[in-house]
Amino acid sequence: MSAGITFADCLEMVQEARAQGLSAPLVLMGYENPLLAYGEKQAAADAAAAGADGFIVVDLPPDEASTFRQACEEQDVSFVPLIAPTTAEKRMKTITSAANSFIYCVSVTGTTGQRAELPPSIGELVTTIRRYTELPIAVGFGVSTRDQVAEVGSVAEGVIVGSAIISAIEAGTVDGCVERVRSYVERVTGRSVDKS
Template sequence: MSRIAARFAQLKAEGRGALMPFIEAYDPDPATSMALLRCLPGAGADLIELGVPFTDPMADGPTVQLAGQRALKAGGTLAGALAMVRDFRREDDETPIVLMGYLNPILSYGEERFCRDAGASGVDGLIVVDMPPEEADALAPHAATEGLDLIRLIAPTTDDARLPKVLAGTSGFIYYVAIAGITGTRSASRDVLAEAIPRVRRHTDLPIAIGFGVRTPQQAAEAVQIADGAVVASALIDTLAKSLDDKGRARPDTVRKVLDQVRELSEAVRGARVPA
């Protein structure tokens, strides 16, 4: 069983949902980013999304854009993100890691070589924001060979006619984009999500995580009451960004501040009663 499947099975047995924090690889520098990655499971991360910096993140709002720019300035690359996962795996063989990013760095690396290296580094899944199912044929077979889950985004605009097509090649879990919009901007209301998630459930047995606009412990708790996981990105990156000095460098308490927030989110997620 893959790490992702095993983790969701374990959480289901515990009767709770997953907290999935997102951090951008190399933001604001490789050492701080690595320290954060290492400490996330201890702070309550059930799965981790590791962002791969890209110059033109067209689905991201200002917070993640700036994180990407800091990461690129610090030398962040796809290869660097893989190296972080390899280091992480020396100590943790259970917490699933999903790489999230855009297609061009993968094309540049080479689809087949990338999937091989990602698998060997201990990556469990891929979210490629600008690769809809219609354009997945160059990457999907290699991902499958290496046992990498290809996790697809489903948006409020994905209608019932289109859902089966998007779900067809999806494995691991479903990433439900809560709002029609970019990251770190608006949030969906509980009522909207309570209607949206059952619609997706009718088409799939895969776990569903909610992302885009999940910022507070309360929102994370609501997300796991309705779905199976909550992705928190911009709220954590905002904390990281605020902790930096005026030259954009990490301060001694940068890692702690982000981890404290992860702990609060985790407590809320663990405290939210999820119907079995």
């Protein structure tokens, strides 16, 4: 947002990525205010038309998101709720019932970004969340190294890496961007990434 990128700009990027052959699920992550300014129903409709598969709205709890959740449901895009280490267990049932694709488990309190270590309580948090849902659980916030990906992958179905990929993007020119991200993903996952 500080660079002047709008929600409409993001949708253009989604559309371009799909046009270039991206087939992986693509979930938009951001804040509620841009969606309100754009219009929640229109945001869901335009995101679906562009090829997005869902939304993670970090400051929109499910119990305050009924209008947006309904708009997403009407467009067959997911609303992905977040559960943090500070989420009371009694709220987890409400939060998980709002999900239709996966649960985003926030590994640490505070802001996202790379960390040297992840808290040892991630496994316990994932186990607690599992009491309330059969949906896949993906853990993110602070995950950036191969060891962390392996650690999280041993307790959850999904691992979310964001800030480290942004760092790879910002580490050089536009021309080398795709290769930097591919190299990072191969390094952190231990798998080869298809170059097509």
